[in-house]
Amino acid sequence: MNKKTTVLLALFISCLVHAQWKPQGDKIKTKWAEQVDPNKTLPEYPRPIMERSQWKNLNGLWNYAIQEFGKKAPSKYDGQILVPFAVESSLSGVMKDVGAKNELWYETHFALESNWNGKNILLHFGAVDWKTEVFINDIKVGSHTGGYTPFSFDITPFIQKGKNQKLVVKVWDPSNDGPQPRGKQVKNPEGIWYTPVTGIWQTVWIEPVNAKNITALKTTPNIDQNTIRIKADVAGAEAGDLVEITVFDGDAAIAKEKAVIGESNDIVLNNLKLWSPESPFLYQTKIRLISNNKVVDEVKSYFAMRKIASKRDENGIVRMQLNNKDYFQFGPLDQGWWPDGLYTAPTDEALKYDIIKTKELGFNMIRKHVKVEPERWYTHCDQLGILVWQDMPSGDEQPLWQNRKYFEGTELQRSAKSEEIYRKEWREIMDHLYSYPSIVVWVPFNEAWGQFKTVEITEWTKNHDPSRLTNSSSGGNHFQTGDILDLHNYPGPEMYLYDARRVTVLGEYGGIGLPLEGHLWRANDNWGYIKFKNESEVTAEYIKYAQILKNYVKTGFSAAVYTQTTDVEGEVNGFMTYDRKVDKMDFKAINKINREVIDALKH
CATH class of the missing domain: 2.60.40.10 (Immunoglobulins)
Structure with missing residues (x-):
């Protein structure tokens, strides 16, 4: 076969693959959705903090089937799914619900590179939500529970020489029918709750290593x-x-x-x-x-060489410090959701985009809200320079969004199994993300969502990683534990509590809504704490709140988090629309006032 024929054949196969896959549904999409290539899906190295030169990406079109729970591997598959996009997402090419009564099956085949002979082969999953079983050449090689951390298996003993290797993955995810960490996912999305995410949602890859x-x-x-x-x-x-x-x-x-x-x-x-x-x-x-x-x-x-700490200033206020200097941390609540990929950004450029826009707004911090991102996101934060507060994805019993209670003073009585799941996943998340310098605060609970044994969990978190600050319960039921008292108040800033012994922060405020036709996830029932009609009104309201916040910085707040980076599904309170196609405020004006808020601590 000559070179020209080879090129033509490759183009034909590429067109054939494209013909088999297309985004599903009529929901809004980002501009990056058009750049998604089934032959080269999220091709970047997935673990930049520990990089080897040899590896192979297994993302792409796999077979899939949704079956009743407890059945054996399917003899026939329903069609093809684009990995690593969750089955409920548009970019998966499927966009179907799964639910607790069903299991999601995947099948693909892969070949090893010829120069990998004699090497051990590691099979890596960036993240799969929630319970995963993995089979190589019809042998079960391992299992994993947890929707937010990577896992891998040494599959060397199960490789068949000179053949394509068969990989089958089975996933079960009970969504909000189970007690497991799930963040904002619910079966029936409304208000501040979003679409479920089931199955593989981060890169799958293999790499050759020596036995040592x-x-x-x-x-x-x-x-x-x-x-x-x-x-x-x-x-x-x-x-x-x-x-x-x-x-x-x-x-x-x-x-x-x-x-x-x-x-x-x-x-x-x-x-x-x-x-x-x-x-x-x-x-x-x-x-x-x-x-x-x-x-x-x-x-x-x-x-990176950096230090996060807290220290009492000359006025007796306990301040956050960065590198031994008082430093006001200010940033958006960042959900990390995408209209086309749900949990998964369509491309690496898209993944990086929200961080770039956050910097453009003059912020120096992001609160990553009840979700863990792919590792490349944290490396982008490290490289671009943004502090990160990392939430534990919430789970178990979470209140109806209309009935959230901050000061009830009661804690959830979790079952032993639920507590075991929480502790395992939170420990794995902290261990997994430990070496990313951008992360400066751990947040075990948000607004009493699944909050239990607060003092014990907070102290355990602090002991597990004493190099960072621990924000016990952001806006939740408050206990005298951890490094931070975190207040939530909507829409405007308010300091209704103050802690003379810990750092006091405004962990959420704002939520100024602006629905923009043509950029909405749903036609009706769009939601914000307050709503306005145009960019100038929203910008003016934001600046009004920032002026109030400036005064609170001087009297006690050491950080603040504005809700939020983008619109998400029914929420229309973002700096940007959900499809990232429109900036909904005057970014230059916002940058100016944000820098004034941050600098208020210096004057």
């Missing part, structure tokens, strides 16, 4: 001692094996240390470059696993 390989990295900066502590977890290690870490400032190697397996590398850095939203400097690293004087694994990574 690095499995995880944990980096802890200490700017007061000019040190970075890096600990590598290693599979298959033996006595005498070493981890070598080289630190780079740009292309220049500035430090190199070796340590035996199981010990951390504590590296002293001279002429420290601190990370902040104003100057997001990242040190690059190369981590090598050495056995018998040979390099058996190598990964690239990065870290």
Whole structure:
């Protein structure tokens, strides 16, 4: 076959695949939906904080079937689904509900690269919601529960030589019929609750490694001692094996240390470059696993030197500090939802876009609301310079949105199973995201949604990661625990409580609504705390609230969160429409007043 014939054949196959797949439904979509290519779906490396040179992306069109719960693998599939978009999403090409009474099955085939002979093969899932079972060549190789963290299996023993490998995945997700963390997903979306997300929603990929390989990295900066502590977890290690870490400032190697397996590398850095939203400097690293004087694994990574803390100022107010200086944190409540991909941004450019727009608005922080993002999102935050408050996705019993109670003083009595699920998933989320420097606050609960054993959970969170602040319950039932008292007030800012011993923040306010025809998820029942008719009215109201907030900064607030980045489904209170096609406020005017709010702490 000559080169021209090969090209024509590839084009034909590409057109055939496109013909088999198309976005479903008549809902609004982002401009990036048109760029989604079934042959090259989210092609970027999915784990930039621990990058290897060899890997293979398994995203694309897979077979799928929705079956009654408890049945064996389907003999015939319903059609094709575009992985990694949830089955309820438009971009999946399916857009069907699943529910607790059914299971979602996937099937695909993949080949290994010829130069991977002799390597162990790891199969990675970025995230699958919620309970997953995985089969390779009709052998069950593993299972996982949890909708927000990655998991992987060494599938080497089950690979069949010289063949395409068969991969089958079974998923069950009870949505709000179960106690598991699910964030804003409900079977019947309304108000502030959104469409369910079932199944694979982040990249699926494989990579070849040696039997001895690095499995995880944990980096802890200490700017007061000019040190970075890096600990590598290693599979298959033996006595005498070493981890070598080289630190780079740009292309220049500035430090190199070796340590035996199981010990951390504590590296002293001279002429420290601190990370902040104003100057997001990242040190690059190369981590090598050495056995018998040979390099058996190598990964690239990065870290930042920054410190988050709290300290009482000269007026007796406990302030948030960044790098030992009082620093007002200000940003939007960010849901991370997409009209076309639901939990999954259509492209990496889209994933990055909301962060860029947040910076354009003059903010220095994002509160990631009851959702965990793909790892690339956190790397974009690290690179662009934005602080992140990371919520635990809420679950179990959550109140009707019209009946949210902040000060009832009661806690949910969870079942032992529900508590076990919560603790497992929250620990996995914190461990998974530990090394991303942009994350500065953990938020275990939001507004009493599933809130239980508040003091115990907060202290456990704080002990698990003492390097960050813990915001016990954002707007929830308040207990004297954790680092922060977090108030919610809609629509305008108000300081109706103050804590002289902890940081006091306004964890949510605003919600100024502006429905724009042609950019609405649904024609009717669109919702905002208050509604206006045009950009100038909404901008004026925002500025009015910001002026009030400025005064509260001086008297006690150390951070604030405005609701919200974009419209989402029935909510029309975003800076942008849900399809990201219209900025609904005057961004230059918003930037100016936002900088004034942040700078109010300096005067």
